[in-house]
Amino acid sequence: MNAPVKSAAIEILRSEKGSLAADIQFELVASKYKGVTATAKLELKTIVNDGRPVHDTGTLGMKTFKVLSGANQVKIPLMGNFPYEYVGEQIRNDLYLQLDLGKRGVFRKKPERVDLVIKPPEKPVASGGEDIVDPGDEFSLVRNLRALSGSDRIITIGLLLVAGIIIGINTLIGVHDQFSPEYQTILYSHHDDGLPLGQAGGVDALIASGMWWAIRKRLRRYMKFHVGPRLTGVWRRLRGESGRITKTTSIQVGDVVRGRSRVALEQATLRIVACNMECGQYVRGSGSSQRTVSFSTPVRSMILYEKTIPEIPAGTPLHTCFEESIELAPLFAQLYPPCMASETHGLKLYWEAQLIHPDFVDQELVLPTTFFAVEDFF
Structure with missing residues (x-):
């Protein structure tokens, strides 16, 4: 079964007081979700590069909203740090949106996971350890x-x-x-x-x-x-x-x-x-x-x-x-x-x-x- 989310984009906003919010825009394929009460979670998963790893996932922010037909926009207040992707020697950080659209058919038992991209800041090569x-x-x-x-x-x-x-x-x-x-x-x-x-x-x-x-x-x-x-x-x-x-x-x-x-x-x-x-x-x-x-x-x-x-x-x-x-x-x-x-x-x-x-x-x-x-x- 095709995923209901056609596309998604994210931008991090900062208020004058310094608080952060994720401005997420996504488009749904079907209109049947219009009016549904949905929950959006922005999650960060740290993947450990090891033969016997212990991974962990943290919820950076969550918001409940009413789904519109087609294009949707939701602003999620963030708790903690500025999220971005990172690939290192021992860990990797992945960022994604967990979207619970409420309605689930026989073949759709879990919330939708939508991968998001926030590139890390550009830094020079450094080797100090x-x-x-x-x-x-x-x-x-x-x-x-x-x-x-x-x-x-x-x-x-x-x-x-x-x-x-x-x-x-x-x-x-x-x-x-x-x-x-x-x-x-x-x-x-x-x-x-x-x-x-x-x-x-x-x-x-x-x-x-x-x-x-x-x-x-x-x-x-x-x-x-x-x-x-x-x-x-x-x-x-x-x-x-x-x-x-x-x-x-x-x-x-x-x-x-x-x-x-x-x-x-x-x-x-x-x-x-x-x-x-x-x-x-x-x-x-x-x-x-x-x-x-x-x-x-x-x-x-x-x-x-x-x-x-x-x-x-x-x-x-x-x-x-x-x-x-x-x-x-x-x-x-x-x-x-x-x-x-x-x-x-x-x-x-x-x-x-x-x-x-x-x-x-x-x-x-x-x-x-x-x-x-x-x-x-x-």
Whole structure:
């Protein structure tokens, strides 16, 4: 049976207040739908390029309307980001209209899916990747511990000991179960995917990862590192401005990030980096060890600002050492605006501040992206 929709086109509109709406025009083949109460949904589907993918679809907007004969037009208020098609290395974003015309015959059980095309903004070729957003972190554990307060030092050492004990006990259980009959195993079965020792090794890796995250967080407490006033609601309320960041915005480093170290910092480098993140999920393992893995892969990474200071005295506010401005035009020129189907799937806009030190664990601060003017990416 032929589809009832002959053609469709879409245009994204922005109001003076900044709200978005999808202006969709479509033409029906038959007039029998005239007067029907229909529902239009604009949906974004993120397809993961993997052998065992987990795809996701998000509804960007929905509206109920009365069908006219022939040509129809419906404006759907949008929730969230500006939608567009995207094809990357790990994900693909597809945009389509889900049209429920109410009437369904014997052979038409589902709403109509109408593919729509919104081309992504044209961008130059870019190759920056994970090494910019997540540079290697070399540090001295002993020196880092000395830079902490007494209580933080004790807690960090305690976490290290607890992690070692838990991993040691779990490994011993894996060894025991590996060389024991099934009825004498303690935790790991011979019937599950993989041998007991291999299963224990996987659990050890998860424990080590979780504990190391907590230890690194504690090791960073040699200083305070937080978002600057320009990127907070307080700044906007005090100045009575919208706080939107456009491609002509020039912003002081000290308005982006603030901080203060309890010890002197030698050869510290402050960087502001940005990228897009391809986000999605896939399945790994099987049987009782099957799990869903989320990924966020940096693409098109760039350095917006970088400066090294020979020495920052203890207690010195960071913004007094880094007084330059950041021009944000390169960010708008190289990166795509956010286009997320859900919290876990889609293309994300990402930027962060990094304070890199040769002896201490590096500081990382994710910066908010809600202030960026989406239309300036196009």
